[in-house]
Amino acid sequence: MSDRIAAASKLAPSASLTVETVLRVRHWNDHLFSFAITRPPSFRFRSGEFVMIGLPGEGRPLLRAYSIASPAYADELEFLSIKVPDGPLTSRLQGIAPGDPLYLGRKPTGTLVADALLPGRRLFLLSTGTGLAPFLSLARDPDIYERFNEIVLVHCVRQVGDLAWREELESQLAGDPLVQDQALLQFHYLPTVTREAFRTEGRIDALIDDGRLFARPLTGPAYFDPASDRIMLCGSMAMIRDLQARLQALGFREGSNAAPGDFVIERAFVG
Structure with missing residues (x-):
């Protein structure tokens, strides 16, 4: 695991979050990237919904809402993100690599359905x-x-x-x-x-x-x-x-x- 998210080794599941593994990352350009993570067997969502994604923060997880880009039948979950150099989450998230852990919310929701x-x-x-x-x-x-x-x-x-x-x-x-x-x-x-x-x-x-x-x-x-x-x-x-x-x-x-x-x-x- 890289130093850029070394704190992620402390990730632990909770009542509202699971810990998933990064499967792949694609950098489209210098300000846009996508990434795919493992999907829990119990995770269900409707096409168009979003879910919370995150990493450890100061005292509690740092989470942001991300729309799910993968189809509802896929075995993995994929997301699209901008790169914000000074963004609390994206400044770290853009450095993830396959094998790294991420937090995933357990309850997707949304109105784009x-x-x-x-x-x-x-x-x-x-x-x-x-x-x-x-x-x-x-x-x-x-x-x-x-x-x-x-x-x-x-x-x-x-x-x-x-x-x-x-x-x-x-x-x-x-x-x-x-x-x-x-x-x-x-x-x-x-x-x-x-x-x-x-x-x-x-x-x-x-x-x-x-x-x-x-x-x-x-x-x-x-x-x-x-x-x-x-x-x-x-x-x-x-x-x-x-x-x-x-x-x-x-x-x-x-x-x-x-x-x-x-x-x-x-x-x-x-x-």
């Missing part, structure tokens, strides 16, 4: 940055393809190198053991970049305004229709607040686990 949405025809998963993570789980959930005719995943980032899992998503999840056949017909991936040249450029609101979000091969109207469209938002607070106001002005109702609606956000992250 299919149960919080009413039935519809098109499902739009609108993300910026690491907000992609819960939608990676949802896009590989067979139930989503039964609930919706089309699934549209939009990932907006600053630089092309920030498009994590781009190859897998561009292939329409080819090779996925459960959804590859359905995804080939129903799944659409739209990456967009704001600070570099790329085939699609601009923020999500710009793609909505000029109709690029609704372009072929997507079918249906070139606008959001509350009668048939369902939307999930995850990413920057500015994006979520802007699109939330826009959707509500169009007649969309926010949903929750207790009262399903037309769109959902993860309030645990945005306040």
Whole structure:
């Protein structure tokens, strides 16, 4: 075990936490990485939920909420994270290596789940940055393809190198053991970049305004229709607040686990 997380040797399970092992780490660039850990046999979650991840802190564990990027059927749990040099947790977490231990919360939760949405025809998963993570789980959930005719995943980032899992998503999840056949017909991936040249450029609101979000091969109207469209938002607070106001002005109702609606956000992250 490396010195950078030597204190992790003191990890011990508790009523709310298990101790899991890092299986692999992938550094996408100098400010973005993903990691996979072991999954306890008793750990169950719904696609789109988040869970607490952490390391020992001063007197008590240092924990942060992370959306689960892996599908609900996977034998491991994967997460996507930014690197914050002076971040209390991420400054240490970015140095993890296979074999290192991490804390994992026992109770996943969240509102970015299919149960919080009413039935519809098109499902739009609108993300910026690491907000992609819960939608990676949802896009590989067979139930989503039964609930919706089309699934549209939009990932907006600053630089092309920030498009994590781009190859897998561009292939329409080819090779996925459960959804590859359905995804080939129903799944659409739209990456967009704001600070570099790329085939699609601009923020999500710009793609909505000029109709690029609704372009072929997507079918249906070139606008959001509350009668048939369902939307999930995850990413920057500015994006979520802007699109939330826009959707509500169009007649969309926010949903929750207790009262399903037309769109959902993860309030645990945005306040």
